[in-house]
Amino acid sequence: MNPQYETDREEPVASDPLRPRYHFLPPANWLNDPNGLIQWNGTYHMFYQYNPHGAFHGTIHWGHAVSPDLVHWRHLPIALAPTPGTPDEDGCWSGGAVDDDGVPTLIYSGNRQGVQRACLATSVDGLLTWQKYAGNPIIPAPPTDLDLVAYRDHSVWREDGLWYQLMGAGIQGRGGAALLYRSATLREWEYLHPLCVGDIHSYTPLWTGGMWECPDFFALGDRHVLSVSVWHQEQLYYSIAMVGAYQNYQLVPNVVHKLDYGDRYFYAPQSFTDTQGRRIMFGWIYEGRTSDAQMARGWSGVMSLPRILSLGPDGQVCMQPAPELMALRSEHIQHRAIEVAANQALVLPNVSGDALELQAELVPAADGCCGVLVRHAPDSTEQTRILYNAAAQQVIVDRARASLDQSTDHTAHTAPLQRGPGEPVRFHIFLDRSVLEVFVNGRISITTRIYPTRPDSLGVAVFAERGATQLLQLDAWQLQ
Numbered sequence: 176m177n178p179q180y181e182t183d184r185e186e187p188v189a190s191d192p193l194r195p196r197y198h199f200l201p202p203a204n205w206l207n208d209p210n211g212l213i214q215w216n217g218t219y220h221m222f223y224q225y226n227p228h229g230a231f232h233g234t235i236h237w238g239h240a241v242s243p244d245l246v247h248w249r250h251l252p253i254a255l256a257p258t259p260g261t262p263d264e265d266g267c268w269s270g271g272a273v274d275d276d277g278v279p280t281l282i283y284s285g286n287r288q289g290v291q292r293a294c295l296a297t298s299v300d301g302l303l304t305w306q307k308y309a310g311n312p313i314i315p316a317p318p319t320d321l322d323l324v325a326y327r328d329h330s331v332w333r334e335d336g337l338w339y340q341l342m343g344a345g346i347q348g349r350g351g352a353a354l355l356y357r358s359a360t361l362r363e364w365e366y367l368h369p370l371c372v373g374d375i376h377s378y379t380p381l382w383t384g385g386m387w388e389c390p391d392f393f394a395l396g397d398r399h400v401l402s403v404s405v406w407h408q409e410q411l412y413y414s415i416a417m418v419g420a421y422q423n424y425q426l427v428p429n430v431v432h433k434l435d436y437g438d439r440y441f442y443a444p445q446s447f448t449d450t451q452g453r454r455i456m457f458g459w460i461y462e463g464r465t466s467d468a469q470m471a472r473g474w475s476g477v478m479s480l481p482r483i484l485s486l487g488p489d490g491q492v493c494m495q496p497a498p499e500l501m502a503l504r505s506e507h508i509q510h511r512a513i514e515v516a517a518n519q520a521l522v523l524p525n526v527s528g529d530a531l532e533l534q535a536e537l538v539p540a541a542d543g544c545c546g547v548l549v550r551h552a553p554d555s556t557e558q559t560r561i562l563y564n565a566a567a568q569q570v571i572v573d574r575a576r577a578s579l580d581q582s583t584d585h586t587a588h589t590a591p592l593q594r595g596p597g598e599p600v601r602f603h604i605f606l607d608r609s610v611l612e613v614f615v616n617g618r619i620s621i622t623t624r625i626y627p628t629r630p631d632s633l634g635v636a637v638f639a640e641r642g643a644t645q646l647l648q649l650d651a652w653q654l655q
């Protein structure tokens with residue numbers, strides 16, 4: 176019998192005014208990485224790293240939910256739980272799902288005494304219950320010729336009649352690595368070589384750290400993408416995309432960038448292809464309040480909104496919120512053609528709330544800043560600034576005054592954005608109480624957390640600095 180979601184902590188959870196309302200999360204307790212994303216008989220399945228025993232990372236199970244539309248989710252019984260005396264006795268860590276000729280199959284990292292090994296489980300009842308393979312672990316040890324700092328997580332795909340698998344790793348003194356394996360059966364694996372290796376000593380275009388968690392490898396347009404999450408000496412950094420040519424079972428990236436400029440607030444992402452041929456990604460949205468605050472509230476971790484991937488003009492991976500999210504829209508307000516004077520903030524009448532979608536098109540002064548304030552208190556003591564700095568060509572999410580609670584994370588996020596001639600700044604913002612997902616000009620995203628303390632920190636404003644700003648149009652929807 177599988178354990179169920181523990182709901183005895185629901186009282187503090189339900190009464191928390193910072194708990195998101197339309198993002199996916201379990202009824203209570205801890206969530207981290209998305210796992211095993213797959214569409215099966217038309218239904219979307221999401222598994223995720225889950226601790227039923229509290230709002231902390233421990234005794235990791237696989238939670239499970241299904242959706243007809245990527246937006247409305249229904250909880251199903253826990254899919255995987257640690258089994259004493261086996262390679263996953265201390266946790267069922269991250270992995271993926273594949274369709275093995277009609278048999279739903281999970282490949283995940285069993286955790287035992289701090290060591291992770293590849294394990295397999297299958298389902299014969301339509302992904303509801305899972306039987307672990309008696310021969311686990313399916314890969315008993317890492318390659319002997321590599322000195323690894325860590326070794327876990329899986330991306331599995333079918334190519335030319337065989338199975339291929341990447342495992343995340345870090346090579347001592349060299350950097351992150353995605354190790355490539357091949358199999359005919361999914362149960363016996365032959366190690367080939369690294370698909371791609373980073374350089375821990377290089378900072379251009381981006382430092383890729385000492386170890387890569389959660390590799391995810393897929394074709395996008397005419398390129399291949401390896402996404403990994405940078406882990407270094409027990410710290411989580413950011414998710415990156417390496418885009419390039421896949422030849423001779425190796426990836427040669429020519430574009431490397433952060434997937435989301437909220438850094439660890441969009442971590443361990445995983446993607447899958449649906450029947451419409453769309454590559455869809457979810458990521459784990461980290462918490463920005465203390466572990467004590469998370470434990471007191473009885474929940475931790477949120478799943479991002481579904482994002483559709485595409486290749487941008489410079490070969491980078493772009494993420495757009497899935498159009499299905501429009502189903503959440505209710506009351507709509509529009510403002511058009513407003514000039515905001517230099518160093519003014521215009522609080523928008525009739526637009527306020529903590530569960531909102533905003534689309535704002537702005538033209539900044541040549542060297543000025545323009546942006547949107549959310550969760551703005553009437554006396555401005557709390558506010559989060561989402562802005563474009565035209566001189567620096569940067570998008571910034573400034574959390575300096577996001578919360579009067581000084582124990583929450585107040586650091587700013589910055590993303591580069593070069594606009595074409597005459598191109599306005601187009602912010603697409605999803606606010607869900609403590610979650611903020613910001614998409615700008617269809618090219619970059621910044622995901623983060625904010626923890627306002629005042630019940631009246633609900634206002635929305637448009638502001639300009641160092642020159643006036645034209646607000647071409649702003650659409651706001653209350654989301655349900």
Ligand code: DQQ
Pocket residue numbers: 207208224235268269270284327328388389442443
């Ligand atoms: N989370 C999992 C690991 C993975 C990490 C454990 C990334 O498998 O490396 O919960 O957040």
